[in-house]
Amino acid sequence: MKRFEHKVAIVTGAGGGIGSAIARRLAEEGALVVVTDVNGEAAAQVVSDIVTGGGKAKAIAADMAKKDACFGLIEQAFALQGRIDVLVNNAGINRRGNLLSLSDEDWDVSFTVNLDSMFHLCRAVLPHMIAAGGGAIVNTASQWGLYPAPNHIAYNTTKAAVAAFTQNLARDYAPDKIRVNAVCPGEIHTPMLEAGVKRSGRTIADLDKLVPFGRIGKPDEVAALVAFLASEEAAFMCGSLVEITGAQAVG
Ligand SMILES: NC(=O)c1ccc[n+]([C@@H]2O[C@H](COP(=O)([O-])OP(=O)(O)OC[C@H]3O[C@@H](n4cnc5c(N)ncnc54)[C@H](O)[C@@H]3O)[C@@H](O)[C@H]2O)c1
Numbered sequence: 359m360k361r362f363e364h365k366v367a368i369v370t371g372a373g374g375g376i377g378s379a380i381a382r383r384l385a386e387e388g389a390l391v392v393v394t395d396v397n398g399e400a401a402a403q404v405v406s407d408i409v410t411g412g413g414k415a416k417a418i419a420a421d422m423a424k425k426d427a428c429f430g431l432i433e434q435a436f437a438l439q440g441r442i443d444v445l446v447n448n449a450g451i452n453r454r455g456n457l458l459s460l461s462d463e464d465w466d467v468s469f470t471v472n473l474d475s476m477f478h479l480c481r482a483v484l485p486h487m488i489a490a491g492g493g494a495i496v497n498t499a500s501q502w503g504l505y506p507a508p509n510h511i512a513y514n515t516t517k518a519a520v521a522a523f524t525q526n527l528a529r530d531y532a533p534d535k536i537r538v539n540a541v542c543p544g545e546i547h548t549p550m551l552e553a554g555v556k557r558s559g560r561t562i563a564d565l566d567k568l569v570p571f572g573r574i575g576k577p578d579e580v581a582a583l584v585a586f587l588a589s590e591e592a593a594f595m596c597g598s599l600v601e602i603t604g605a606q607a608v609g
Contacts, residue, residue, distance in 0.1 A: 494589075
């Protein structure tokens with residue numbers, strides 16, 4: 359199935375983890391994918407893999423913590439083919455801690471990367487999508503934004519805000535045929551999750567046991583959901599927060 363033939367898609371945080379799986383999936387389905395990450399080498403590697411596999415992709419190193427970089431990314435991407443059909447706001451960081459153990463910097467950078475980047479990127483991309491008659495935006499929220507896990511107040515609060523941001527944007531721009539949705543993953547096996555597991559002294563096998571489905575999720579499984587939401591198959595989905603958790607409840 360080639361749902362993104364002749365389309366241009368941007369994926370942030372696409373140098374690794376869930377973002378790289380999304381980039382690969384959209385490229386497999388025909389998109390020209392702008393693979394962007396603060397880690398330029400990682401983005402270039404993902405692009406090299408996509409191109410070797412016969413897909414179309416371009417790497418852009420950019421720090422989504424910077425407003426100018428967000429606007430610059432959209433303009434560089436638009437210049438490629440004069441269109442941006444899909445924006446996947448996936449870049450995120452996870453600073454662990456409760457209110458008293460977090461630093462001010464942990465709190466601030468969590469909002470800058472996880473939320474403000476979406477604000478800037480959406481403000482930059484919307485005029486292009488509106489002029490084109492529509493577009494799809496998929497934001498990566500988290501199950502923890504809906505049901506907070508302990509000791510992650512900054513992360514969880516940013517992801518709750520991403521959920522609210524998604525629904526607000528969807529309401530305001532649905533008349534312009536801009537579909538905005540969010541995915542809310544549970545535990546997905548990525549470098550971010552591995553870092554958290556290491557810090558907590560647990561193993562992946564420990565986490566697998568907590569999921570009713572019998573294992574944690576894979577980046578490709580989130581990528582399949584993102585591709586669906588970004589595609590015309592999801593034509594009436596707008597303002598949805600879609601959980602992908604293997605039926606795990608946050609404990
Ligand atoms: N892994 C999980 O279990 C899980 C669960 C729920 C939600 N999420 C969310 O999914 C998204 C991807 O998570 P992941 O697990 O793949 O993380 P990851 O850390 O494995 O990958 C994140 C990528 O984002 C990039 N990045 C970080 N800061 C950036 C910045 N300032 N500018 C540009 N790129 C930046 C990193 O370099 C990295 O390549 C995040 O928004 C995360 O919060 C992950």
